[in-house]
Amino acid sequence: MDHELKQITVAEFLYKEKQLWGFENPARALYQTIREYVENALDATDLYGILPNVTVIIEQDEKDKSICTVTVEDNGIGIPPQKIAEALGKPLVTSKFKIRQSRGQFGLGAKAVTVYALSTTGSPIEAYSSPLDSERVYYVKFSIDLSTNEPAIYALGSWRKSTKWHGTRIRARIRCNWSYARSRILKYFEMLAIVTPYADIVFIEPDGTIHHYPRIVEKMPRPPKEVKPHPASLEKGELQMLLKRTTARTIKEFLISTFQRVGEKSALNVLKLAGIDPSKPPQSLTDEEIERLHKALRSYKFPAPSSEALAPIGAELIEAGLKAILKPEFVVAVTRKPRMHSGGHPFIVEVGIAYGGAIEPREQPLLLRYANRIPLIYDEKADVAWKVLEEFNWKHYGVNFPAPLVVLTHICSTKIPWKVGSKEAVAEREEIKEELHLALQEAARKLRHYLIEKRREEELREKISTFLRYIPEVAQSIATILGEDGVTPDKVQRLLLDTLRRRMKGKELQVFEQQVKNLSKVKIEA
Numbered sequence: 001m002d003h004e005l006k007q008i009t010v011a012e013f014l015y016k017e018k019q020l021w022g023f024e025n026p027a028r029a030l031y032q033t034i035r036e037y038v039e040n041a042l043d044a045t046d047l048y049g050i051l052p053n054v055t056v057i058i059e060q061d062e063k064d065k066s067i068c069t070v071t072v073e074d075n076g077i078g079i080p081p082q083k084i085a086e087a088l089g090k091p092l093v094t095s096k097f098k099i100r101q102s103r104g105q106f107g108l109g110a111k112a113v114t115v116y117a118l119s120t121t122g123s124p125i126e127a128y129s130s131p132l133d134s135e136r137v138y139y140v141k142f143s144i145d146l147s148t149n150e151p152a153i154y155a156l157g158s159w160r161k162s163t164k165w166h167g168t169r170i171r172a173r174i175r176c177n178w179s180y181a182r183s184r185i186l187k188y189f190e191m192l193a194i195v196t197p198y199a200d201i202v203f204i205e206p207d208g209t210i211h212h213y214p215r216i217v218e219k220m221p222r223p224p225k226e227v228k229p230h231p232a233s234l235e236k237g238e239l240q241m242l243l244k245r246t247t248a249r250t251i252k253e254f255l256i257s258t259f260q261r262v263g264e265k266s267a268l269n270v271l272k273l274a275g276i277d278p279s280k281p282p283q284s285l286t287d288e289e290i291e292r293l294h295k296a297l298r299s300y301k302f303p304a305p306s307s308e309a310l311a312p313i314g315a316e317l318i319e320a321g322l323k324a325i326l327k328p329e330f331v332v333a334v335t336r337k338p339r340m341h342s343g344g345h346p347f348i349v350e351v352g353i354a355y356g357g358a359i360e361p362r363e364q365p366l367l368l369r370y371a372n373r374i375p376l377i378y379d380e381k382a383d384v385a386w387k388v389l390e391e392f393n394w395k396h397y398g399v400n401f402p403a404p405l406v407v408l409t410h411i412c413s414t415k416i417p418w419k420v421g422s423k424e425a426v427a428e429r430e431e432i433k434e435e436l437h438l439a440l441q442e443a444a445r446k447l448r449h450y451l452i453e454k455r456r457e458e459e460l461r462e463k464i465s466t467f468l469r470y471i472p473e474v475a476q477s478i479a480t481i482l483g484e485d486g487v488t489p490d491k492v493q494r495l496l497l498d499t500l501r502r503r504m505k506g507k508e509l510q511v512f513e514q515q516v517k518n519l520s521k522v523k524i525e526a
C-alpha cells in the first residue's frame with residue numbers, strides 16, 4: 001500500500017483552507033480583511049493606553065470592480081522595522097501569546113490576509129510603520145513564500161518623518177465583493193463604535209462616502225496587565241513544555257515562579273498530593289509524575305485567577321456607546337464579577353440593554369455580540385449568547401413583542417473559547433452561559449422597573465388629563481350658577497386647580513403642572 005506522507009507549511013494550510021479563517025468568498029474576505037487590520041490597529045493603541053485614531057479606506061479598481069485595495073492606518077505603537085515583514089508575513093508570529101486580554105490571539109489574522117491577497121490578485125502587501133519615539137518611517141513590500149513559510153520581501157525603504165505620526169499603515173489588494181459586503185461592514189463599524197466610544201474611527205467607502213464615528217469620551221478602559229498562568233488552567237502538554245524550558249532548579253521553585261496564586265505552602269501541598277519530592281529538578285520528572293502533577297494542579301483549590309489581565313468595557317462606557325449610536329429612550333449596562341472557565345481562564349461578562357427611542361420594534365431582541373471588544377456579526381446562532389437570549393423569558397420583565405429592544409453582550413477573557421479561527425462565535429461553556437444569563441437578568445430587572453414606572457406615568461397622565469378636560473366647563477357652570485359679581489370662570493378655575501394641587505405631590509404633581517400649562521395654553525389660543 002502506498003503510504004506517502006507529506007508535510008505542508010502553515011502558509012500553505014492558510015492558502016488551502018481559507019474558509020477556516022473567514023476568507024470563504026470575496027464578500028466575506030473583504031469583511032475579514034478589514035476586521036483583522038482594524039483589530040490589530042486597536043490592539044496597537046488601546047492596549048498601550050493610546051486613544052485610537054483609525055482610518056479605513058476601501059478603493060475599487062477602475063477596470064475590475066471585483067478588486068479592492070484596503071488601507072488601514074492607526075496611531076499605535078508601530079512595529080519595529082526589522083520585525084514588520086515577519087509580524088505580517090510569517091504565520092504564527094505574534095506579540096499576543098501572553099496571558100492578557102487582547103483582540104488578537106493566534107498570530108494568523110494579518111498573515112491570512114497576506115495569503116489571500118497572494119492567492120487572489122497575486123499582489124504583495126505594503127506596510128508603513130513608525131514605532132513610538134522613532135524619527136523615521138519604515139516601508140516594506142512583502143508577501144509569503146508558501147513553500148518556506150517565510151516572508152518574501154519585494155522592497156524596503158525608510159525616510160525621516162516630517163510629522164509626529166507614529167503607528168502603522170497597511171495596504172492589501174484583494175479580490176472582493178463590495179456590494180455584497182457593504183451592509184455587514186457598515187454594521188461592523190457601527191457595532192465597533194458602540195464599544196469603542198473612546199476611538200475616532202473614519203471609514204471611507206469606494207464611492208468616497210465618509211462615515212465618521214467621532215470619539216465621544218476621552219476615558220478609556222484601563223489597559224489589561226500581563227499575568228502568569230493560573231495553575232489550574234494548563235493542559236498537560238503546556239505543563240510539559242514549561243517544565244522543559246524552565247531555569248528553576250527544583251520543582252517547588254518551578255511552581256512558585258511559573259504560576260500566579262502559588263506560594264511556598266500551596267506548592268508543597270500540591271507536590272505532596274502528587275507524591276513528588278519538592279527538591280527534584282523539573283527536567284527530571286517522569287511522564288507518570290507529570291501526569292500526577294497535572295492532576296494535582298487541577299484538583300487543588302487555588303484562589304481564583306487574577307482579573308488584572310482583563311479589561312471589561314465598563315457599564316458607563318457601554319451606556320454611553322449605546323446612547324450615542326442607537327438613541328434609545330432607556331439604557332442600562334451591567335458588568336459582572338470575574339469568574340473562571342475551563343479550569344483557570346478568567347472571564348468577565350457584560351450586558352447592555354437599550355430600549356425605545358429611535359430603535360425600531362422587532363419580533364425578537366436585536367442581539368449585538370462582542371468578545372474581547374470584537375464585534376461578532378456572522379454565525380449568530382452558533383454563539384453562546386444567542387442560546388442564552390433564546391431561552392430568556394422577556395414576559396417576566398414586562399416586555400411584549402414586537403418591542404424596540406437591543407441586547408448587547410460582551411465576554412472578555414484571556415482565552416475566548418472560539419468555535420473556529422475566524423472568531424465569529426463563542427463556544428458554549430457552562431460558566432460563561434450562566435454569567436450571561438445572570439447579567440441579562442440583572443439588566444432586564446432594571447428595564448422592568450423602567451417600564452413599570454413608564455406605564456404608571458402614562459396612566460397618571462391619562463387620569464389627570466381626564467380630570468382637566470372638564471375643568472374649564474365646570475368652572476364656567478359654577479360661575480354662571482353663582483352669578484355673583486367678581487366670580488369669573490377664570491377665578492373658579494384657578495380655585496379648583498389650587499384645590500387639586502394641594503392634594504398632589506411628587507411625580508403626580510409634576511405631571512399635573514405639565515398638563516395645567518397645556519390647559520392654559522389651549523385657553524389662551526381659544
Ligand SMILES: Nc1ncnc2c1ncn2[C@@H]1O[C@H](COP(=O)(O)OP(=O)(O)OP(=O)(O)O)[C@@H](O)[C@H]1O
Binds near residue numbers: 104
Ligand atoms: N497595526 C499594527 N500595529 C502594531 N503591531 C501590529 C499591527 N498589526 C499587526 N501587528 C503585530 O503583528 C502581529 C501579528 O498580527 P496578526 O494579525 O497576524 O496576529 P494577532 O493579531 O497576533 O492574532 P490573531 O491571528 O488572533 O489576529 C501582532 O501580534 C502584532 O504584534
